[in-house]
Amino acid sequence: MSEHFPIYIPLGVPESADKLYELSSNVIQKLRNHKVGNEKFLKNVRLVLIEMATNFLKHVTDANASMLVTIEPGQLIICKTYTGSPIKFTCDEACFPFNNIGAEMRISFGKNNDHKIRIDGQYRFTFLHPVEAGPDIDLLAENYGLTIITLAADRFSYSYEPGQMKNEFLAVMRSSD
Secondary structure, three states, X not given: OOOOOOEEEEEOOOOOHHHHHHHHHHHHHHHHXXXXXXXXXXXHHHHHHHHHHHHHHHHOOOOOOEEEEEEEOOEEEEEEEEEOOOOOOOOOOOOOOOOOOOOEEEEXXXXXXXXXXXXXXXXXXXXXXXXXXXXXXXHOOHHHHHHHHHHHOOEEEEXXXXXXXXXXXXXXXXXXX
16 A cells, blocks of 8 residues: 555546446556455445435536545445435434434335445434345345445444535445555
């Protein structure tokens, strides 16, 4: 690994789905150049990058949306930010602002898309593990993007800043290097 940390890799939002693989391949090549992670780690990085970028294409219209990959000693951070409305739940139990900080709860974003979260703040939570044990991460369909990221990353969280309407998804992945 390089000795000068942190290393930042800013990413633009892909214009179309056919640019997703190219975006992830460019990042993977840079990680290889810096000798970050083994092949399994790089595969998980690719999964997270593609799922976060796919989410941009499906749900985000903010022209200032961005992704940033940060390499630090022993870990890689992938951060996606954009402005707009906060994430929407399809279950009645979850709504912002949260009052039960530290509690764990089950939330849903749609049919068969259930998650368990830990509430970290009024507008922050960490995805824990999928509620139902499902198929291998490689067999999950793209509409399970949040589950795929939760399984591929060591920590995956979401936060919202109401005053600025800023949304942030953060995936932290520990590297064995």
